[in-house]
Amino acid sequence: MWAAPTALISFQRAVTLEHFDPFLTAAVADSHGIYDSPASRLDHTLAYFLLVAVGDGRTAVQAAEHLMRVHAPMTGIEPVSGKRYSANNPGSQLWIHIAGWHSVLEAFEMYGPGPLSREDEQRYWAECAIAAELQTCDPADVPRDREEVRAYFDRVRPRLCVTERAVEGMHYLLWTPPSKGWHFAVGSRLLSLASIPSLPRWMRTLGRFALPPALDPLLRLPAKAIARTAARRDNWAMIKAAPYIAPMSGAILAAHATCAPPTTPTTITPQRARKLYGSKGDAGLWATSRVGETA
DSSP: OTTSTHHHHHHHHHHHHGGGSHHHHHHHHHHOHHHHOHHHHHHHHHHHHHHHHHSOHHHHHHHHHHHHHHHTTOEEEOTTTOOEEETTOHHHHHHHHHHHHHHHHHHHHHHSSOOOOHHHHHHHHHHHHHHHTTTTOOGGGSOOSHHHHHHHHHHHGGGOOOOHHHHHHHHHHHSOOGGGOHHHHHHHHHHHHHHGGGSOHHHHHHTTOOOOTTHHHHHHHHHHHHHHHHTHHHHHHHHHHHHHHOHHHHHHHHHHHHOOOOSSOOOOOHHHHHHHHSOGGGHHHHHHHHHSOOO
């Protein structure tokens, strides 16, 4: 599902959705990465999620450790509440994680093959919980099924809000200026026609990017046709276009499409992978993030 063309729609949906958390908005705005180099920043973020989903244990752990190091300096004060934020904060990391995995399922069901079987959906959320262990999330807080995901969104909704910087960030991601590359500007606008209809209407209204409800079915039909066409021949069209839009993510998708069966067809837990392949120098950083600054 993470390697399907619908994942591109879900990724734009997720990074837009993240801005409803004021602490994530502050981290994104203060670091300024999406404004300085949106294509590179988003490519690296998508590449991380892809590596966790389709990579081996060594690669996933090393990618997670790199992400932790990148996020470690991202601390500051959220201007609306006056509270301190940290990009590695467990609550913020859980919001990012659930926004991503929920968006992948939403786009896959809306534009891809359709709803999963009961067994596949159970497996999907079980894998979501495993992937969360690579971040600073508390495993006990990770939803394990669709009902728990709904309960999670209901629980966090009172602290969601839209600030001036959140609206700026969401609009920038949905309609990136041509000055950042015509291909990325065109791509973001085309994706927005599919990602916006997948979001709840209250979010669209709050984020000031609402489309007339009558347009939803008209936009979903061509998006579904394009996604299904792009999925043919092992995502050939998407892999060929990736070097111009998201080269790192494209390389991962290409390797995934052509890789041989694993030499050791066994699975290990994130804890075991971290012990085998992780850096001892990051163990303290991990522990500090788990018990450190709270939003």
